[in-house]
Amino acid sequence: MSNSLGYLARTLAPLRPVRIVDVGANPIEAPVYAGLLRRDLAEVWAFEPHPEAAAKLRAAAPENVHVLERAVGRPGQAVFNAYPASEMSSLYKISTQSTGYLGHFRRHLNSEVEVDLTLDSLDSMPELPAIDCLKVDAQGAEVDVIDGARSKLSGAVAVVAEMRFYRLYDGEPALHDLDRSLRDQGFVLHRFLHQKSRMLGNSQAARLNRRAIGSQLIDGDAVYIRNPEDRSAVTDTQLAHLALLADGVFGSHDLVLWCLDELASRGVVPGKVAAKYVDKLPEGLKAERIEA
Template sequence: MSNSLGYLARALAPLRPLRIVDVGANPIEAPPYAALLRRGLAQVWGFEPHPEAAARLRAQASGAVTVIEAAVGRPGRAMFNAYPAAEMSSLYKLSSKSIGYLGHFKRHLNTEDAIEMTLDTLDAMRDVPDIDCLKVDAQGAEVDVIAGAQSKLAQAVAVVAEMRFYQLYEDEPALHDLDRTLRDQGFVLHRFIAPKSRMLGNSQAARLNRRAVGSQLIDGDAVYIRNLEDRDDVSDEQLGHLALLADAVFGSHDLTLWCLDELAARGVIAGKVAAKYVDKLPDGFKAEGASA
C-alpha cells in the first residue's frame, strides 16, 4: 500500500467505493486495481467467459469481487474461440497471416475450441451497476463492449482498454475504431500503460536479445478519462474517484493533483491536501532539493 494512496483515502473520506467493471478479468496476473481492493476502496464485477479461467478467478476473488461467467459484446449468438492459453481466447480467430509475419504466437494457431454462447451488452445487465471505471481486455471485442455500455458509462470517469496496435485476430476492429467509440462517449486519451513490442522473426533471432531488439508494437492498455475541460460538468464525487484511480491504477500523480486542486477550489477539501499528497510521494517523483 503506497503512502500516497493511504493519505488520499483519508483525505477524500467519506467517499463510496469505486464501482469497477472488468471485462476479460483473466486471472493470469494481479489486476491494476488490486491496491484499491486491498484498501476497501472498490467493488469489482469481473466478466470472464472462459470456463477454466472463470473458475480460477472465482477461487482467487475476495468478497468485494463478483465473478460473472459470461461474454459481453454485440447482443446475440456468437462463437467464442477458447484457446488453451486462456488469455488468447476471443470472439475472433487468430490471423494466420498476421502471425506468419510477426513470427510469434504460432503455437496458438488452430488450437481453439469453438463454443457457441449468447452475448449481451452491459447496459442490458440489471445486476451490473452504473460504472465508475471500466477495464476491458476482450481480445478484439473492446469496441462492442464499450458501444454497448453507453448508459452505464454515462457518469464514468475512466476506461482502461486494451488497444491493438497490430492486428492479431481476423477482422478485429482497428485502434481508430476504439478511439472514436470512446471519444463519442466523452472520453479523451490520457496515457498508455506498458505497451508491448515483439521482435520480428529473422534469420539472426537466436543471436539477439529479443527484449532489447523487439520493435513491432503489438498492444497495450490505453487509459481514457472523462473530458475535464468543462469543469462544471464533473461532480465532486467524480473528481474524488478519478484522483484515486490516477494514483493507484494509472500512476498519473499530476492528474491526482489536478483533481485535488479543483476540489480545494470548490471548498470540498482543505487547500493543504495537495501539498501533503506530494509529501507522501516517493522521492523520485519530487524535484531535486524540494522540501517536505
C-alpha cells in the same frame, strides 16, 4: 499500498467504493486495481467467459469482487474461440497472415475449440450498477463492449482498454475504431500504462536478445478519462474517484493533484491537501532541493 494512496483514502473518504467493471478478467496476473481492492476502495464486477479462467478468478476473489461467467459484447449469439492459452481466447480467430509476418503466436493457430455462446451488453444488465471505471481486455471485442455500455458509462470517469497496434485476429476492429468509440462517449486519451512489442522473426534470431531488440508494437493498455475541459460538468464525487484511480491504478500523480486543486477551489477539501499529497510521494518524484 503507497503512502499517497493511503493519504487520499483518509482525506477524500469516499461515500462508496469506486465501482469497476473488468471485462476479460483473466487471472494470469494481478489486476491493475489490486491496490484499491486491498484498501476496500473498490468494488469489482469481473466478467470472464472462459470456464477455467472464471473458476480460478472465483477461487481467489475477495468479498469485494463479483465474478460473472458471462460473455460481454454485441448482444446475440456468437461463436467463442477458446484457445488452450486462455488469455488468447476471443470471438475472433488468430490471423494466419499476421502470425506469418510477426513470427509469433503461430503455436496457437488451429488450436481453438469453438463454443456457442450468448453475448450480453453491459447496458442490458439491470443488476449491474452505473460504473466509475471500465477495464476491458476482450481480445478484439473491446469496441463492442464499450458501444454496449453507453448508459452504464454515462457517469464513469475512466476506461482502461487494451488497444491493438498490430492486428492479431482476423476481423478485429482497428485502434482508431476504439478511439472513436470512446471519444464519442466523452472520453479523451490520457496515457498508456504499457506497450507490448515483439522481435520480428528473422534469420539471426538465435543471436539476438529478443527483449532488447523487439520493435514491432503489438498492443497495450490505454487509459481514457472523462473530458476534463468543462470542469463544471464533473461532480465532486467523480473528482474523488478519479483521484483514487489516478493514484491507485494509473500512477498519474499530476492528475491526482489536478483533482485535488479543483476540489480545494470548491471548498470540498482544505487548501493544503495538494501540498500534503506531494509530501507523501516517493522522493524520486519530487524536484531536487537546491541548497542555499
